[in-house]
Amino acid sequence: MHITTFGEIMLKLTAPKKQQLIQSSHFEATFGGAEANVAVSLARLGDQVHFVTKLPVNELGDAGIAAVAKFGVNSNDIVRGGNRIGIYFLERGNGIRPSNVIYDRSHSAFADSGELDYDWPAILANTNYFYISGITPALSSKLQSTLLTAVKICRTRHIEVVYDANFRGKLWSSADAIAFNEQLMPYVNLCFVHDEDIYDSFGIKDAFDGNRRNVIAQKQSFKESMALIADMYPSIHTVASIIRDTYSVEHGKWAALLFQNGHFYESPIYDLTVNAEVAAGDAFGAGMIHGLLHHFAPQDQLDYALAAAALKLTIPGDFNLASDSDIKAIMNSTNRSINR
Amino acid sequence: MHITTFGEIMLKLTAPKKQQLIQSSHFEATFGGAEANVAVSLARLGDQVHFVTKLPVNELGDAGIAAVAKFGVNSNDIVRGGNRIGIYFLERGNGIRPSNVIYDRSHSAFADSGELDYDWPAILANTNYFYISGITPALSSKLQSTLLTAVKICRTRHIEVVYDANFRGKLWSSADAIAFNEQLMPYVNLCFVHDEDIYDSFGIKDAFDGNRRNVIAQKQSFKESMALIADMYPSIHTVASIIRDTYSVEHGKWAALLFQNGHFYESPIYDLTVNAEVAAGDAFGAGMIHGLLHHFAPQDQLDYALAAAALKLTIPGDFNLASDSDIKAIMNSTNRSINR
Amino acid sequence: MHITTFGEIMLKLTAPKKQQLIQSSHFEATFGGAEANVAVSLARLGDQVHFVTKLPVNELGDAGIAAVAKFGVNSNDIVRGGNRIGIYFLERGNGIRPSNVIYDRSHSAFADSGELDYDWPAILANTNYFYISGITPALSSKLQSTLLTAVKICRTRHIEVVYDANFRGKLWSSADAIAFNEQLMPYVNLCFVHDEDIYDSFGIKDAFDGNRRNVIAQKQSFKESMALIADMYPSIHTVASIIRDTYSVEHGKWAALLFQNGHFYESPIYDLTVNAEVAAGDAFGAGMIHGLLHHFAPQDQLDYALAAAALKLTIPGDFNLASDSDIKAIMNSTNRSINR
Amino acid sequence: MHITTFGEIMLKLTAPKKQQLIQSSHFEATFGGAEANVAVSLARLGDQVHFVTKLPVNELGDAGIAAVAKFGVNSNDIVRGGNRIGIYFLERGNGIRPSNVIYDRSHSAFADSGELDYDWPAILANTNYFYISGITPALSSKLQSTLLTAVKICRTRHIEVVYDANFRGKLWSSADAIAFNEQLMPYVNLCFVHDEDIYDSFGIKDAFDGNRRNVIAQKQSFKESMALIADMYPSIHTVASIIRDTYSVEHGKWAALLFQNGHFYESPIYDLTVNAEVAAGDAFGAGMIHGLLHHFAPQDQLDYALAAAALKLTIPGDFNLASDSDIKAIMNSTNRSINR
Amino acid sequence: MHITTFGEIMLKLTAPKKQQLIQSSHFEATFGGAEANVAVSLARLGDQVHFVTKLPVNELGDAGIAAVAKFGVNSNDIVRGGNRIGIYFLERGNGIRPSNVIYDRSHSAFADSGELDYDWPAILANTNYFYISGITPALSSKLQSTLLTAVKICRTRHIEVVYDANFRGKLWSSADAIAFNEQLMPYVNLCFVHDEDIYDSFGIKDAFDGNRRNVIAQKQSFKESMALIADMYPSIHTVASIIRDTYSVEHGKWAALLFQNGHFYESPIYDLTVNAEVAAGDAFGAGMIHGLLHHFAPQDQLDYALAAAALKLTIPGDFNLASDSDIKAIMNSTNRSINR
Amino acid sequence: MHITTFGEIMLKLTAPKKQQLIQSSHFEATFGGAEANVAVSLARLGDQVHFVTKLPVNELGDAGIAAVAKFGVNSNDIVRGGNRIGIYFLERGNGIRPSNVIYDRSHSAFADSGELDYDWPAILANTNYFYISGITPALSSKLQSTLLTAVKICRTRHIEVVYDANFRGKLWSSADAIAFNEQLMPYVNLCFVHDEDIYDSFGIKDAFDGNRRNVIAQKQSFKESMALIADMYPSIHTVASIIRDTYSVEHGKWAALLFQNGHFYESPIYDLTVNAEVAAGDAFGAGMIHGLLHHFAPQDQLDYALAAAALKLTIPGDFNLASDSDIKAIMNSTNRSINR
DSSP, X not given: OEEEEESOOEEEXXXXXXXXXXXXXXXXXEEEOHHHHHXXXXXXXXXXXXXXXXXXXXXXXXXXXXXXXXXXXXXXXXXXXXXXXXXXXXXXXXXXXXXEEEEEOTTOTTTTOOGGGOOHHHHTTTOSEEEEXXXXXXXXXXXXXXXXXXXXXXXXXXXXXXXXXXXXXXTSOHHHHHHHHHHHGGGOSEEEOOTXXXXXXXXXXXXXXXXXXXXXXXXXXXXHHHHHHHHHOTTOOEEEEEEEEEEETTEEEEEEEEEETTEEEEOOOEEEEOSOOSSXXXXXXXXXXXXXXXXOOHHXXXXXXXHHHHHHTTXXXXXXXXXXXXXXHHHTOOOOOEEO | OEEXXXXXXXXXXXXXXXXXXXXXXXXXXXXXXXXXXXXXXXXXXXXXXXXXXXXXXXXXXXXXXXXXXXXXXXXXXOEEOSSXXXXXXXXXXXXXXXXXXXEEOTTOTTTTOOGGGOOHHHHTXXXXXXXEETTSTTTOHHHHHXXXXXXXXXXXXXXXXXXXXXXXXXXXXXXXXXXXXXXXXXXXXEEEOOTTHHHHHHOOOOSOOSOTTXXXXXXXXXXXXXXXXXXXXXXXXXXXXXEEXXXXXXXXXXXXXXXXXXXXXXXXXXXXXXXXXXXXXXXXHXXXXXXXXTTOOHHHHHHHHHHHHHHHTTSXXXXXXXXXXXXXXXXXXXXXXXXX | OEEEEESOOEEEEEOGGGOOGGGOSEEEEEEEOXXXXXXXXXXXXXXXXXXXXXXOSSHHHHXXXXXXXXXXXXXXXOEEOXXXXXXXXXXXXXXXXXXXXXXXXTTOXXXXXXXXXXXXXXXXXXXXXXXXXXXXXXXXXXXXXXXXXXXXXXXXXXXXXXEEOOOOTTTSOHHHHHHHHHHHGGGOSEEEOOTTHHHHHHOXXXXXXXOTTSSGGGHHHHHHHHHHHHHHOTTOOXXXXXXXXXXXXXXXXXXXXXXXXXXXXXXXXXEEEOSOOSOHHHHHHHHHHHHHHTTOOHHHHHHHHHHHHHHHTTSSSSSOOOOHHHHHHHHTOOOOOEEO | OEEEEESOOEEEXXXXXXXXXXXXXXXXXXXXXXXXXXXXXXXXXXXXXXXXXXXXXXXXXXXXXXXHHTTTOBOTTOEEOSSOOOEEEEEOOBTTBOEEEEEEOTTOTTTTOOGGGOOHHHHTTTOSEEEEETTSTTTOHHHHHHHHHHHHHHHHHTOEEEEEOOOOTTTSOHXXXXXXHHHHGGGOSEEEOOTTHHHHHHOOOOSOOSOTTSSGGGHHHHHHHHHHHHXXXXXXXXXXXXXXXXXXXXXXXXXXXXXXXXXXXXXXXXXXXXXXXXXXXXXXXHHHHHHHHTTOOHHHHHHHHHHHHHHHTTSSSSSOOOOHHHHHHHHTOOOOOEEO | OEEEEESOOEEEEEOGGGOOGGGOSEEEXXXXXXXXXXXXXXXXXTOEEEEEOEEXXXXXXXXXXXXXXXXXXXXXXXXXXXXXOOEEEEEOOBTTBOEEEEEEOTTOTTTTOOGGGOOHHHHTTTOSEEXXXXXXXXXXXXXXXXXXXXXXXXXXXXXXXEEEOOOOTTTSOHXXXXXXXXHHGGGOXXXXXXXXXXXHHHOOOOSOOSOTTSSGGGHHHHHHHHHHHXXXXXXXXXXXXXXXXXXXXXXXXXXXXEEETTEXXXXXXXXXXXXXXXXXXXXXXXXXXXXXXXXXXHHHHHHHHHHHHHHHTTSSSSSOOOOHHHHHXXXXXXXXXXXX | OEEEEESOOEEEEEOGGGOOGGGOSEEEXXXXXXXXXXXXXXXXXXXXXXXXXXXXXXXXXXXXXHHHHTTXXXXXXXXXXXXXXXXXXXXXOBXXXXXXXXXEOTTOTTTTOOGGGOOHHHHTTXXXXXXXXXXXXXXXXXXXHHHHHHXXXXXXHTOEEEEEOOOOTTTSOHHHHHHHHHHHGGGOXXXXXXXXXXXXXXXOOOSOOSOTTSSGGGHHHHHHHHHHHHHHOTTOXXXXXXXXXXXXXXXXXXXXXXXXXXXXXXXOOEEEEOSOOSOHHHHHHHHHHHHXXXXXXXXXXXXXXXXXXXXXXXXXXXXXXXXXXXXXXXXXXXXXXXXX
8 A cells, every 4th residue: 555645845944942033043954844744654654655746956855855765755756846945934932932934935846836747647656545735725726726636536546535624824815725625625535624724724613712722622513513524525434633722832632533434533632741843733644544554443543643643742843753663652651751 | 212221231151951050061152131131122122222331342242232232222322341241150940940040240341330431411311211220239339329320310301210129139138239229219210129029129028928839829918018119219100010929940820010100900820831031020121111112001011011021931041032013912812832 | 988889881872852863963972870870979969989880991981981080989990891881872752752762781891791800809998888779780690790799798898788779671571680689688788669660679569550640649558568678688777769650751740758777758749840851760869878978867868869869850961960059959949940 | 434235135054064955954044145244344344334135024034134233234224025035055065075055045025126115315315335246136137227226326426336246157147247237337436356257247358267276377367357347437446356266165365456546456365274165255345445434545455355355264154253453463464373 | 777785884973073082972973884875875876776784673773774765775675683783983083183983883783694684686686786895794704604695696697796895904804804805806896995905905015105195106006906906806897996195184185096807097186175084985986886887988987986085075974975966076176166 | 100280270161163252152161271281181191180279169160170070180179269260262263363362260269369278288298290380370469479389398398390381461461471480480390381482481582583484493593592491490400392383273383392401302393283272282291291200211201292282283172182092193193094
């Protein structure tokens, strides 16, 4: 079984030591992007995964490829060309100060790419799962039509389409997201959508009342929204959502819900210390896909995926480098503080 | 409207990674000092502010000026000369281990300076607010008389005198502080005095019983002390105080009280994760002054100032680099963990 | 009064910034090992202490010696020779991710050493306390017999033998530990054994039910085990144990129990933020020995030792560099967050 | 006397330790750009200087301003707006490996700016010297016409126009440069043009035979080209050029030539170790302007400017932070290796 | 055309900033080893290359694989198992102080591996070139017989065997090297042997008189030795050697000689600044193989290989990350110091 | 045989990466001072050495002790008390930019110390060599009289007095140095005085013509001055001097001269790359003393001392950590670039 993920990998420049960007004399330089993150997670779990994107012909493009190849992701289908690599700057928050992202991804090789760049029949030739996210269509209309082309081919070839709705308010409006998602969703088989993104991505009124301290208590309302999505699009067999109570940048409670083939499943609730604030949703998605690939029971899919996400929150950078045994140990944890 | 702050800026050498000083192979090198901190805060908020001090004619003196000029503080009135820049070493505590300061500021250019160094009529020519703190008179009797000279000029020119009582037990005794403050206070219009400093600075018996976990509960007693200060010195229209419950180096609750023109105001209480343990009081002071300059209502002055202080606790270094919009976002926070 | 500690000091290579080892482009390089840690703690407290080990004749061996000599430990009895220095890699956990140790200490100069390497009569000539731990016998049978030789000499010379049972499941089995301890314990005078190690080291069924969140509540059961150890080995006058509730890598509650000359003592319970996850037990042991050397009352021994351990958890590296006054300040703490 | 410089300041991201970009886990983050560099140099020499550019309204734009304000440059005329800050990546070469620049400056706030952004009559109101370089017109035709507008105003107001021809082959072609320079040069009073740029910028056939080891020997030919430039444009009173023999990234010989009011001047030849490979030409330009402002004799202008450039090569980053006394000490150097 | 390289990859721990090991509070952590270095070089040049070794099942083993996979090396044939990863410590010299290596590679997974670990028929199934070095047989007699097994299979399958004689005096004696090489060389087709290693590896008396400043002048003598090797072993069609004049750690002259199919070729002589003192020979070997694979003329093979080696000396770490265009630019260099 | 050295050890704060102090966001924190440096050198060579100074009772004082104890120096005679540790800031030069020292050592514990602080009869009880330098008397007249007291006791006890004249123009005038040296020299047995310090320390007109590129050629003149010193003070049996041609911060030639018991000896001349610009003279002094202690022939004393100094120039920090075998390898060097 093979997975292909398609999206943008960016150079991520992070102010060290929780500094504000204006204080920093150097930036940590890593790479990340939802679809690359999912690819790396799956490769670390031992799955066969291709990551597809477009990167410029310069050393930063090479570095983007090396970043995923390092962990066993197949990079042979990455297209080279275009003007620049996308960049995002991250200022890590702490306590009451939220983390802040400055996107500098306009005019990147990927953002400027379109259908002519990707030979979908070849790229999808040996794939069983095709993973995409709501970030790519937010970048350009050319990418929207590219995505639609790809998922239609998937449909004809019985490739499972996995879509993480991932709403990014700095990239497009909720109205645009909803409009695009209406076109895409009829081709989607698995959908991940977290917290209040249900409203921004699908226009489904959620129960979220704006108080981020009190989300999990409203899980019933989230379940109803999840079922509604599955109802609207018959191709969908799985909807999975993380819901979070957020107390501060470092502290929150995390739970997850799964609606699969007409049944609901609920994870345990984790009380978590958060070290690395990004890409836990991607780790969750990879965990769900891994569970499906390996025929986990639905409850195990969900618990495994949430344990992967929880572990990601402890790992610096965008990639979840946790191994299968690390994830399983968290699922069976007895509050160990050291293994020696 | 212009503000002038007067005091010492020191080279601050901090052991990295919460090491003890004896473990460190390098020190982080930044600059700070209550009055410089206030100046930088105000400049970041867009106000016109001059910082006045004395620094030696060497590259460390240049660096001290660059540290404030970088953020828009006017440094034209800084006097050059003297033997050395003051230094303070900071060992960051954590958990139950308190942070520790080693002062190495004796014989600094500023500590050795006196009335002949500062041309007060020129320095105060275009100023509306003159900010000083209880640290300067703790350094020498020459500086005490310099301060008295300056505030008397302020009185004749209707310049508002802002005094942060800031008691430092490693620099002078409570008895000396009380004696000096009795001379100074008749010229003060705004007074900031936090927690148990009310006793050390003014000899007013406070309610503090030595249990730092349980200060906020005694706010009534603090209010009485604040009113007493205002009673004693008719020039004073504003007394503002932060009161804190301290659980560990990283965790505490913060609240603030304002007595202005005969009325009391209370802030909300913040439950805070503390990253940077110094200079939150200076951020508070700058927030109060900014609120007054921009004609905020008293409750808004207080809430804005405490939000600024709370935000400062998340920012490394002595300077509060938070912007006006950052502060207002905290005042309206809904527990965001990331903006993207 | 002099103390001699005997064991391995290793090069400790730690992934920085809570990274996983696979992410790190550099490792922090420090030195540590239970017996070296105890020696450094005692030296920092002003006691006369020798550390005995075997280190290779290369610059890493020199560096191991320098690491303890730096803090006043006498290194004159360290034997030089053998092939390599032992190494351990540490991946610092956080939140729900436990810290992980990779030992690379096989074939080290110390692990390969044996009786011919140590001139016990000379080494023990001026010593009053001989400190060893359960790590050394876990390394080889040669070291087991070396230890037995040494403690028999101690018996004839009335040198107090201090044994920290310190079980390490990655080095030997519980069965082997129990078998060796049965040979050693008749020569031991003070025994430290923490939490569930009572079972692994001595085969005494403890009350620990596998839930690390709920250990302290079972202190009565631990006391019974401690008394049982003292009963079994008449040479023992002191058994001391730390018991911990662990919530996450950074958060736990710590308490300690002492059984001395037939009486039980209990420490207060600390609610602790944990920064440095290793070597707190060694700090505790050093605190106990220091208390005995200086004729503290039993309750004071225990409280001092636990305060030392608690403070160690705030200090990076393996060595507890806290001073006597730092420890006493913690014993009398009023939640200070900064001293200035 | 006031100077105004106009151009782009970029975020400069440099691979540390002479790594290739693909090896770096962090980048040094500084700021630079020819016209900002000249402004900082002049400010460090005590001159009154404004830097004008356009920067986005985000924290990276703030940081760009802070970078020059830190050293005393007046930033009040900087325009805010646009999409992004320009970036350039630097891979430091060494030995036979040349340094490599990756420009990522398209679509920056400055590159997209044009005449409507700059209120030239106000900006030039109190200026005596207006400094620009050949980098700005290489960015867009909008900036070309903006520059022509500005220099025409300078002509009417008797403001001296200083132009560093600075050819950048990665930004435009020689043909485009020559075409633009023909329009600009009639308004220029001082022209700096180094080494083989004479051909690329002005189409004047130089003597350079492609052997960078042997440039200084051909100084007579360079002089002829310099005189030719002065002949072609009667507004020009000063042409100054650095000529270099390059042996490796770290080693070269530097000399400079000046043609002023019909007379030639030659500097001494420096045999230099090069630490920081960029911005020495900007330091030279600032040195020339400083000399003119302070009425140095022509030979002193040239020698001072070349000493400044030579010193810049020893200082990390783009800014020449050397002081006037540092530069004069180099002019009178006796091979000191330490001052103590 | 595919290449397979076989050997050990080690964790390389380097003291930063040219410190001695005893001074370092952290070590740079990279990976290297002759055969891995060759594999990475070839992958960066776009060739298809497999690296074969044995690594332990722990995160350090994973990291060793990631280190080569990052740059496109195929790691599918790497065997997992054994006790530890080999380590080497590097103290970078400078000036007159030579760099110093401490090997800690005994008992590594690779050093303990033998014939049962490697399925040669499968590993060599699709390979055209098999690259090995004199370091592997220096590690154990088991590895010697493994190597002989492998090269005999190569002979039957017409796979070219490339052998870099690479003598390491800290691992085995010259006598042992000569004895093994006599067994291996009948199966070798290309042999690389540098400087005085001719004597240590083959017992051929070279002209080297112990003066490392004056080696290149003796090239005639080296040529005779090279021809002698080719004469002794008819399977050999190519012998290539680097010869160096060494003035200090940072400065030397490098040249190379090639004897191919009965003809001699000489490279130009480079006068080089040396930044990274290791693995230039591996870069040379990769350059030679790349030239052969791509049918370069013999002189071009040699010049390309030496340019690759010269460039490697400017790149930190063990891997030559230079691209094909970088190498060709050096071959055609005109002393550029920056590309912009 | 024991040596005692007496002088100040300072905290040394160095701008990293050859930055100017104004650029640095952190400083490297090490410790150094001529007499401490000599002590560490001797301890690394295996000699028994005490270092005597006065340090404040704070963690920086502890750190100063740890810095020398780490390498085996006996610190038992160090006096604790006073106000602060002396500090010096170092800006490393490069190329034509000289390194620059900012002393901040006034009012240090040592600078303020005097005769009452040092119990000379006890300190000198078991010493054979007493090492002092010209830096101590430059700090205060109290220290001048302390030194005279100590050397008089040495005379009565037949302890050899070693004096490194070490002139520091930033601490005192040449006239003051000459006046003090006239009092001290009658008690000195070995005198080290380098380059042009002969004039500043003793008023002996040397041949130095101000051209630092051409000092060694004037060695005959230096020899005459050395003999003159020995003539003036009959107690002196040894005068040793380093003479240097300085080309840049990184490059010079070094030689040394010895006048011992009426005979002259000359070292070979080293052409050196200089990495660490300070404390080579101290390494030379330690090498001379070590040679005398171990009865080296005079030529060997000189060659060993200069090799030690040359090696020091390659080692970061103030301490010469070279071992005896490292030094001897340099004496017999054949331009090795790596040992492996």
